[in-house]
Amino acid sequence: MITVERALEILKTETSPLRGEWKAVAASRGRVLAESILSPIDMPSFNQSAMDGYALNAVEGKDNYSVINEVAAGSDEEPELQPGEAVRVFTGAMVPATANVVVQQEWVERSGNVIRLTHEIQLGQHIRLQGGQIKTGELALEAGVVLNPAAIGFLAGLGITQAHVIKEPKISLITTGNELIEPGNELNRGQIYESNSAMLCAALEAYHFNAHTVAKVRDDYALTKKAIETELEKADLVILTGGISVGDYDFVGKALGEIGVRELFYKVNQKPGKPLYFGTLGDKIVAALPGNPAAALTCFYRYVLPVLNQMAGKGFTGLEEIELPIREAYFKKGERAEFLKAKIKAGCVSQLGSQSSAMLNSFAQANALIYIPADRGQINKDERVQVLKF
Numbered sequence: 595m596i597t598v599e600r601a602l603e604i605l606k607t608e609t610s611p612l613r614g615e616w617k618a619v620a621a622s623r624g625r626v627l628a629e630s631i632l633s634p635i636d637m638p639s640f641n642q643s644a645m646d647g648y649a650l651n652a653v654e655g656k657d658n659y660s661v662i663n664e665v666a667a668g669s670d671e672e673p674e675l676q677p678g679e680a681v682r683v684f685t686g687a688m689v690p691a692t693a694n695v696v697v698q699q700e701w702v703e704r705s706g707n708v709i710r711l712t713h714e715i716q717l718g719q720h721i722r723l724q725g726g727q728i729k730t731g732e733l734a735l736e737a738g739v740v741l742n743p744a745a746i747g748f749l750a751g752l753g754i755t756q757a758h759v760i761k762e763p764k765i766s767l768i769t770t771g772n773e774l775i776e777p778g779n780e781l782n783r784g785q786i787y788e789s790n791s792a793m794l795c796a797a798l799e800a801y802h803f804n805a806h807t808v809a810k811v812r813d814d815y816a817l818t819k820k821a822i823e824t825e826l827e828k829a830d831l832v833i834l835t836g837g838i839s840v841g842d843y844d845f846v847g848k849a850l851g852e853i854g855v856r857e858l859f860y861k862v863n864q865k866p867g868k869p870l871y872f873g874t875l876g877d878k879i880v881a882a883l884p885g886n887p888a889a890a891l892t893c894f895y896r897y898v899l900p901v902l903n904q905m906a907g908k909g910f911t912g913l914e915e916i917e918l919p920i921r922e923a924y925f926k927k928g929e930r931a932e933f934l935k936a937k938i939k940a941g942c943v944s945q946l947g948s949q950s951s952a953m954l955n956s957f958a959q960a961n962a963l964i965y966i967p968a969d970r971g972q973i974n975k976d977e978r979v980q981v982l983k984f
Contacts, residue, residue: 595862595863596861596862601862602900605910609879609905610904613628620755627737633730636724644685644721644722648697661709701713764828764831766805768832769791790885814845839869839885857873865928868884879901884951896913896982912982919977920945926972933982
């Protein structure tokens with residue numbers, strides 16, 4: 595059995611970003627660039643008006659200008675202006691090379707083809723210079739950047755339609771247990787509704803991942819082994835819940851060993867979630883979580899999420915970690931580290947009731963986990979504690 599800290603160290607060392615793939619920029623929100631992108635053009639590619647107004651060949655001290663033409667957005671016309679002349683321009687339109695200022699329309703009075711300035715102007719104002727945002731060959735976005743909506747818009751504005759991004763992890767989820775039945779069916783004695791798959795699919799979606807396959811298997815060795823083999827063929831990460839303990843009907847560990855999965859660790863000195871397993875098969879990862887729902891979700895947040903982020907190129911990062919004062923004293927029993935379902939409110943954190951590894955009722959009200967290290971016994975009221983915020 596290893597410590598929480600050692601388990602995290604192992605996972606950080608043993609996981610790495612997936613390979614890159616080419617993907618349409620417009621469909622790449624949340625993906626990580628696998629290689630840097632250089633700009634193929636100047637942006638803007640011409641001197642551009644930032645206002646609806648008039649482009650002038652301005653002369654110091656002159657207030658009246660003759661309007662000789664008009665340039666609309668998208669027009670390739672470039673009238674030549676003599677000193678004292680102007681053209682009507684619109685936002686985004688090309689500014690003639692012979693103009694040295696754009697004056698917004700609210701700052702002029704027009705009579706026929708003559709405008710009079712009503713405010714003092716400065717040369718160069720309201721002209722977006724060619725290459726002012728970025729020049730051809732300059733670094734647009736570097737490898738490792740997460741493509742958010744602004745980044746996608748930026749690349750589209752450069753005319754880039756495809757980007758080399760880190761592959762999105764393919765995730766398979768397998769739940770095990772004879773006692774589990776689908777919600778919506780009649781519940782017989784000895785049965786419980788299967789909730790882990792819905793819970794973990796929702797947790798994945800909350801962090802922009804998706805389970806590509808959800809499989810459910812009874813407590814049967816041959817079926818368990820076959821299900822794991824099938825999902826390992828198509829997934830980068832296989833998540834199992836249940837069947838990893840030492841009961842007579844817990845077949846996951848035996849099946850993983852038979853398949854050839856290399857064990858990274860099994861059992862962590864923590865509560866909940868002691869029977870936690872991680873292993874690898876080539877470049878694929880297997881995470882076998884406890885069957886108890888609260889334990890499974892705790893292990894997802896603390897271990898699976900940073901593994902997924904690492905695979906997706908976002909670094910080994912999980913929940914936001916902060917320190918907050920605890921509202922009530924806490925006395926830890928035993929020598930295991932603990933993750934307490936908790937609520938952050940008004941700058942403090944409070945542990946909730948129903949801390950059992952099987953109970954989700956308090957987890958449903960929680961927005962954080964309090965982490966109590968193994969070597970801590972008593973936590974005093976108002977003492978600052980480590981909090982994992984979700």
